[in-house]
Amino acid sequence: MSLVEAAIAANRFGFGARPGQIETLADNPWDWLRAQIRQPAAPAGDMPMTRAALEILIAVQSAPDEESRKPHQDEARALRDRDRIAHIQSAVASDTPFRERLVKFWTNHFTVAYAQTYVMPFAGAYETEAIRPFATGRFRDLLGAVVHHPAMLFYLDNVRSVGPNSKYGQKAGVGLNENLGRELMELHTLGVDGGYTQADVRALAMILTGWTPGRAKDPPGTVFAFRPTGHEPGPKTFLGKTYPEAGEAEGEAALDALAAHPSTARHIATQLARHFIADDPPQAAVDRLAKTFQDTGGDLAAVSEALIDSPEAWQPERRKFKSPLDLVVSAARGFDLAEAGPPAVNWARRLGQKVYDAPSPQGWPDRESDWLAPELVMERIEWSYQVIPRLVADQSPLPFAEALLGPTLSEETRGVLRGAPSQREGMALALLSPEFQRR
Known part of the structure; x- marks a missing residue:
């Protein structure tokens, strides 16, 4: 039996153990982790x-007017509130928490946020x-689904991007918006040091006009x-290759090139290793994940299996500080709550993380230093003592x-x-312990 590895599997790869789960996984x-990523995916439908x-x-x-607009706006806000609850509840209730963590990882990687009003529904x-x-x-396939989705097209302003020389652009005097082209390369695929230029940003933005x-x-x-x-007419040169005029197919070809680029493999591998292993991920782990990504043509199940097989991911030291969402979900699972509901959404907001409202297209930060501001630490202390x-x-x-923590719980914390003076203070100290605050 391996209680240490079971605790790591539940807490680092998942969203925290439920009572009794560590013994079950030992x-x-x-294999418990592998089974989650080789299950048939839910169909896109x-x-x-x-x-x-x-x-x-x-x-x-x-x-036509504000009075008739209001019921639909109320419907959009109700949808927003429901979706925030569902986002947390899916992690609290999941029986495949590693796969659910991957879903949340990619949702954050391809962030959209309510700061853009049209994203609300x-x-x-x-x-x-x-x-x-x-x-x-x-x-x-994931990249294509994201770029075609209204949430991303609204969030990164592609709805406002028009080819300057297109029929509509010349008639209306409107032009290019580079947001989607830039963030697709800087954040979603190649990475900021991925070898692209401002000319590539502009070219990709032109390629995606009309979407x-x-x-x-x-x-x-x-x-x-x-x-x-x-759509901007004429050929475009992107990442050293000239794409002839082909309408929508230009965009599909550009996405093919981005997905297959070696810089994308490196960027995705770094992001995954940072999320699951350490803020400054070990180079050997990044290299291994990047190679798997390239060798398999971007098979994310294979990359996830390579992560499971990475010895760096199984070190007992807890090197990842929990985000507010992680902390709330792990507490709810630890208390074996059937439903988290609106309180969990409010807890995450109070601790600094509003669901579906990341501060920028970079998504929520994934480094300890971003969550250790004094005011955020005080909120964790007050939350642990007063609410839970x-x-x-x-x-x-x-x-x-x-x-919940098995043998990874230190003797000092024990x-x-x-010695806690009361049950309530003891529970707060358990939540504030280094072992619970990290994964």
Whole structure:
């Protein structure tokens, strides 16, 4: 039996152990993880949630006055609130938490946020229909699903990007928006040092002109549309290759090139190793993941298996400081809550992480230093002492911590919990312990 590795599997690869889970996993935690990524993915289907969200947005935009617009705006806000709860609940309730962590990783990697008003009805649909079905599939399929989705097209302003020499651009005097082209390379694929230039940013932005969400005038159910009148005509040179005029196919070819680029393999490998191993990931682990990515043509299941097989990921030292979302979900799982609900959304917000509202297209930060600001640390302390202990009056601190952390719980922390002056303070100290605050 391997209780240490079982604790690592549940807490580092997943979202925290449930009571009794570590003993259950001890026989073979590696197979438990592998089984989660080789399960059949949920089908992408015909994107019913996205279609419904787009109908709400079209109704808002089409309403003739504020009075008739308000019910649809209220519907969008209700959808936003429901999606925030579902985002956390899916992690709390998951029986495949490693796969769920991968879903959340990719949702954050390809961030969209409510800061862009038009995203409000879409964030939950985006995670469910553009991220979840592809989280352990081919990276190229995931990239394509993301770039075609209304949430991303709105968030990074491609709806406002028009070819300057296109029919519509010349008629309306509008032009290019480079946001999607830039972030696709800097954040989503090649990385900031991936070897592209400002000319490549502009070229990719021109290639993607005409890519928009469906509109009221489109056939019912249209989620994505290519609009030739807004597409920049003529050949474009991107990453050293000239693409002849081919309309929408130019964009597909550019996505093919980005997905297959060696810099993309390196960037994705670094991001995954940073998330699962350490803020400054070991070079050997990055190299191994990048090689797997390239050798398999971006097979994310194979890359995830390579992560499981990385000895660096199984070091007992906890080197990843939990984000607020991680902390809230691991607490809810540790308390064996069936549902987290609105309180969990409020807890994450109070601790510094509003669901689906990352501060920039970079997503939520993944380094300890970003979550150790004094005011955020004080919020963790107050949350641990004031909120959570009220829910668990019947828990004993040391058995609680031992059940969730197993033999990775240090003797020092055990001593602190044994000497706690009260049950409530002991539970707060268990939540504030270095072992619980890290994974």
